[in-house]
Amino acid sequence: MIATDLAVRPATRADQHQIAELMDFEEHLHRHLDWRAPLDWLGWPHYWVMEDRGRILAALACPQDPPQVAWIRLFVHSILLTPAEAWTPLWETAREAIASIPATLDLDRESPQGVSVVTVAAIAVKPWFRTLLETSGFVLHQNIVLLEWQGSLVNWDHRSRQDGLQVRRMARQDLPEVAALDADAFDLLWRNSQEALQKAFSQALYATVAVLDGRIRGYQISTGNISGGHLGRLAVWRDVQGHGIGRTLVSDLQTWLQARHLDRLTVNTQADNAASLILYQRMGFIKTGDVFPVYTSELG
Ligand SMILES: CC(C)(COP(=O)(O)OP(=O)(O)OC[C@H]1O[C@@H](n2cnc3c(N)ncnc32)[C@H](O)[C@@H]1OP(=O)(O)O)[C@@H](O)C(=O)NCCC(=O)NCCS
Incomplete structure (x- = not known):
């Protein structure tokens, strides 16, 4: 022009x-x-x-x-x-x-x-x-990979679940605590503000928190689509990671979806996020082969 x-x-x-x-x-x-x-x-x-x-x-x-x-x-x-x-x-x-x-x-x-x-x-x-x-x-900062679960529940030892850990539906009043957890678990680039989490919560098909001794230890928010669900957010406080809380949340989500005959669940994660990749693969997800690059530019 x-x-x-x-x-x-x-x-x-x-x-x-x-x-x-x-x-x-x-x-x-x-x-x-x-x-x-x-x-x-x-x-x-x-x-x-x-x-x-x-x-x-x-x-x-x-x-x-x-x-x-x-x-x-x-x-x-x-x-x-x-x-x-x-x-x-x-x-x-x-x-x-x-x-x-x-x-x-x-x-x-x-x-x-x-x-x-x-x-x-x-x-x-x-x-x-x-x-x-x-x-x-802009420089290449990271890659995002897509994983997919197709409905087979994985047998895992529920005894490894922490004693007293309960999964319940997330409520609107949980959002401040969930936002604090999100800020603790994610690096700055990947954090969601409370406003963003509120939007996520309002679009959720199934959102849950894992609670122990009255405190929220982890949460997940999943949306629905015609072929199943998408796990949009999953996080656990840093000081209690590695104790089976992420696994308990994902397992509960898969069981909930399966009971409703929704047997496809997708998730995106960073290609270098070892903890989430191990967790998803242990829970029966496989990589689809889709990779999306994340570019960043630092200003100031
Ligand atoms: C990813 C995340 C949710 C996992 O939750 P968690 O409660 O720590 O995970 P679990 O204890 O349930 O572990 C599940 C499996 O992953 C493995 N795992 C967890 N953290 C690991 C790590 N840092 N390195 C290697 N393996 C790890 C566990 O050994 C376990 O496998 P096993 O039962 O066969 O031993 C948590 O690390 C987190 O909140 N990370 C920051 C936010 C994030 O990256 N979210 C996912 C983005 S899509």
């Missing part, structure tokens, strides 16, 4: 229809695997559009949630632009804004210049998007 009046500006809620249209009809769409839809982020900082005389031709959303982690939740552009024509001005605008966020005392990562260090990240499923990230200095 011969650039005429192309301009980048923050997105507003009034842009909803035009962005939705781009998402519906354009081929070049990167959409983060997320508990929120890309349009739900409108109104958050670091959501940008590029327009030509009022017509939106591209959008980029990278809001921080949790603080200091900005996943690229949306990048989409019109066929009238090349990927680089759309990406470069949007990313340069976002990069500059994110790299100058002042550090605040309650955040633990600060650059020598006194600004907040923010990790911008993306799970780049499509090759055209991977190319853009690589040319903009």
